[in-house]
Amino acid sequence: MNARYLLCAAAVATAAIAFAQEAKFxxxxxxxxxxxxxxxxxxHSLDYIQGNSPFMTRQVWDAEVTKMIKxxxxxxxxxxxxxxxDYLTANYGVATPAK
Amino acid sequence: xxxxxxxxxxxxxxxxxxxxxRALAAGLxxxxxxxxxxxxxxxxxxxxxxxxRPPNYETxxxxxxxxxxxxxxxxxxxxxxxxxxxxxxxxxxxxGGAAAATPAEYSLDELKRxxxxxxxxxxxxxxxxxxxxxDPHVPGVEWGYGAVGNARWKGVRLRDVLNKAGxxxxxxxxxxxxxxxxxxxxxxxxxxxxxxxxxxxxNTLLAWEMNGEPLPHLNGAPLRVIVPGWTATYWMKxxxxxxxxxxxxxxxxxxxAYRVPKGKFAFADRFLTQxxxxxxxxxxxxxxxxxxxxxxxxxxxxxxxADVRGIAWDGGYGIRSVDVSADGGRNWTAAELGPDLGRxxxxxxxxxxxxxxxxxxxxxxxxxNRQGSTQTAELIFNPPGYHNNVMQRIVLVAA
Numbered sequence: 259m260n261a262r263y264l265l266c267a268a269a270v271a272t273a274a275i276a277f278a279q280e281a282k283f284x285x286x287x288x289x290x291x292x293x294x295x296x297x298x299x300x301x302h303s304l305d306y307i308q309g310n311s312p313f314m315t316r317q318v319w320d321a322e323v324t325k326m327i328k329x330x331x332x333x334x335x336x337x338x339x340x341x342x343x344d345y346l347t348a349n350y351g352v353a354t355p356a357k
Numbered sequence: 358x359x360x361x362x363x364x365x366x367x368x369x370x371x372x373x374x375x376x377x378x379r380a381l382a383a384g385l386x387x388x389x390x391x392x393x394x395x396x397x398x399x400x401x402x403x404x405x406x407x408x409x410r411p412p413n414y415e416t417x418x419x420x421x422x423x424x425x426x427x428x429x430x431x432x433x434x435x436x437x438x439x440x441x442x443x444x445x446x447x448x449x450x451x452x453g454g455a456a457a458a459t460p461a462e463y464s465l466d467e468l469k470r471x472x473x474x475x476x477x478x479x480x481x482x483x484x485x486x487x488x489x490x491x492d493p494h495v496p497g498v499e500w501g502y503g504a505v506g507n508a509r510w511k512g513v514r515l516r517d518v519l520n521k522a523g524x525x526x527x528x529x530x531x532x533x534x535x536x537x538x539x540x541x542x543x544x545x546x547x548x549x550x551x552x553x554x555x556x557x558x559x560n561t562l563l564a565w566e567m568n569g570e571p572l573p574h575l576n577g578a579p580l581r582v583i584v585p586g587w588t589a590t591y592w593m594k595x596x597x598x599x600x601x602x603x604x605x606x607x608x609x610x611x612x613x614a615y616r617v618p619k620g621k622f623a624f625a626d627r628f629l630t631q632x633x634x635x636x637x638x639x640x641x642x643x644x645x646x647x648x649x650x651x652x653x654x655x656x657x658x659x660x661x662x663a664d665v666r667g668i669a670w671d672g673g674y675g676i677r678s679v680d681v682s683a684d685g686g687r688n689w690t691a692a693e694l695g696p697d698l699g700r701x702x703x704x705x706x707x708x709x710x711x712x713x714x715x716x717x718x719x720x721x722x723x724x725x726n727r728q729g730s731t732q733t734a735e736l737i738f739n740p741p742g743y744h745n746n747v748m749q750r751i752v753l754v755a756a
Contacts, residue, residue, distance in 0.1 A: 309386070
């Protein structure tokens, strides 16, 4: 889903600048990447994921995705959540918490 | 931000020494270091990007080398990505709510001419500034030291506007809404409230000017709330609505976000109408300082004065002293404090020492406010990553 189409005409000079720049960052390739891009880039640039790495376990990434859905209203299909969390953990997470 | 880790990470070298790992572990997550590129937004100097959309950019520490943070160096922080360009001429502020007897609407001009114009110099600090340095790391915007700034804010007293609106005795909170919105209708709009007593404080302003210039778009033009001493979450940008409420504001942004565990931090200002059994809203800033002119590993000369400079601030009681150590905290000397610009402002300080022999000189700074509160040696950990005021430790190397 292309987030550009969701923005209303009156707003967006600030967002337009952001869109032009955020393309500089690309998520690491891997299974589930398309799901993450399609669901997460609607509301925010994907560098939020990069910044929050690599210290989060699967449990913490799962809680973050759940927060996006429950608190912020992200319309992520329930069947997509495991693959999204798998991708985030594998590419931007850790297996066990840091000591 | 841990500059040495930034330099090492960016060099492409694979340092596996214990020092590098410890420095990195003591600093930002490596993903935040990679993500933290310098970018210049319109009207801004190059700032450290934490996120593009919505924009979250922090001030590089060397731009804090004065009491007042220039507008172009001031940090940028937005929760939601739909940030409209506001036309100041057609913008209106609505003042009302269930506990206001005489609602009103103002243009910017009407606000400026209708009430006494006042100015306050106050630190605006993101609640989560320094979150990236939390150990262990916690999710969120992984700020370094720079989500903070000090400015002269000019506007009108919120108190005067509320008095005109006939705020009733039933008003327990004053709520703010700004023009920014989430991309999706389902995303809760960013709204905040403060207790009525804080809203009626003579220093709580509605400001249109920052350091003698109109507010930059990215810092909340045409009008924002100024809540001196309290963290910036309450400093609503692009203000469009003020409501006097007779019951607590009920929103994710008050009930869940921006809360600290009860009893964990000592502070006087409590937001009683929003407290729960376990948590309470963040209010006053904790006393804090930033060393602004030296980097970890920097070389200095034996037998010559080494100059250490910085800034200090707190939740509005004022800075009593800044003590500096050049031997990792064994011995402390009072730094010379700069001019007092008021209890809500940054206070500059400087300290010079002469290294007698070669070796490492771990410099630490410790600010104390007029309440006697001081910085901590160890982090008071909390999951949201707020109130980080651990003393910095920057090692100078004399040769």
